Amino acid sequence: MTNELTPDQVAGYLESSCALIEAELKALGDDAAWHQAPDEWCAREVVGHLIEAEKRGFAGRIRIILANDHPKLEGWDQVDVEKQRNDCARVTDSVWMEFMGLRRDSVTLVRSLKLADLDRGGVHAKVGELKVRWLLHEWISHDRNHAKQILSIAQERVWPHMGNSQLFKGE
Secondary structure, three states: OOOOOOHHHHHHHHHHHHHHHHHHHHHHHHHHHOOOOOOOOOHHHHHHHHHHHHHHHHHHHHHHHHHOOOOEEOOOOHHHHHHHHOHHHOOHHHHHHHHHHHHHHHHHHHHHOOHHHHOOEEEEOOOEEEEHHHHHHHHHHHHHHHHHHHHHHHHHHHHHHOHHHHHHOOO
């Protein structure tokens, strides 16, 4: 079994995923608005979701927990919020800059956490008790899940143009 990550280690992971997402958005260029399927988010929408998750799900919840004694934590309709944001129609750099600014603030927040802060918690209607330490670890997992989603967009974008190289799939 592995040891739980420290806030400094978590901050390092958050910075790392930020760098990966930035590199992929730059590589995608105008294809950041490309959808691999009608019901799938484009890369800009994925980043828009990460923005909202930063504000509502991770840094936002941690700030609420730190400011209150065992607060009630709200959920949110992720699909509806993304429709309202309309990130696919935005300029990629605009979406990226919004995310990067929030992430910098989040990294500062995470690095400021004290040992006593990690056991503070709140209650979420869907999952019950949520402690800061659990949110930190989920945050890393969530980032990587959506980083894989962005990587998948690039993979699907190039697939039709691989010719016989497609036959290597699985090797």
